[in-house]
Amino acid sequence: MGGITLRLTMPPEPLMPLPVYRAEIYITLKPSVLDPAGTAITKGLQQQQYEGVQQVRIGKYIELTLTAPDPATAHAQVERMCQEVLTNPVIETYRFTLEAGA
């Protein structure tokens, strides 16, 4: 038996899963915006003998994980999510940290 040649083709390269990034997002009210809930808590703390408390401002904390080809893309995506959805630019500001791994 001859003449049969087996042509071995390499199986397609398995797609590398995109790396996972984890963002921790802090949303706070702009300094110019009144925070009545924060003011109520300030008074409550002062009445609990924490007289040294000067000001309480309440914000939001969001953790999210996402996949992206590289850190710069992940950063840009989180930035856009913050601007378009997660915060209201009329009253809020934000900052976030980003690290690789879930």
Next chain:
Amino acid sequence: MKCAIVVFPGSNCDRDMAWVTEHILQQPTRLVWHGETDLGEADLVILPGGFSYGDYLRCGVLARFSPVMGAVVRHAEAGKWVLGVCNGFQILTEAGLLPGTLMRNRDLRFICDQVAVRVERRDLPWTCQYYVHQVLTLPIAHGEGCYYAEPAVLHELEQGRQIVFRYHGVNPNGSVADIAGICNPQGNVLGMMPHPERASDANLGGTDGLGLFQGLLAWYAKNACCRLSL
């Protein structure tokens, strides 16, 4: 005057609105599920009150991404009428159709009450059945109704006569400039925290809100369309 009332998951004033437009005004009315993308031939689009998407993240923000909102924005940009009441007002600000935002009430409590609301101008379809500085009694029911805008934006609103309704006497929620309702510069998009639809049927104890809907109908009859012809 064809009316389309958008129903988001969590809307709860949609049927009150339909009662006014369909039964009291006798106008063709369609309830439009938020997943639809076509408002048909609607002249008036209403975003009703409620708690769309459970008010998660911020009131109105998630509703803004509903499929129907593209059509609502196009409707507004075509100069046709858009009314947002309560949660509908919050959605209009989140969608950028009206400036500013609605924050937590000054005293941190949900308020369900009847309040005095003053009409600031009557040269709009929304208010043409009232007189200037007429004081209406309208229900409010909200936890986040404290209107806020930066001073520059507020100045623009005042200069452009975009403040259509103000609280009169008592400001229930701490809104800047006592704002209860504003319109866009063109006047075809109106957002307001008080509920005119809950004050349109005499059986419910008051009809001060009915004039708003009758104004639209009168304007429509006169101009044979819903555009503003100022």
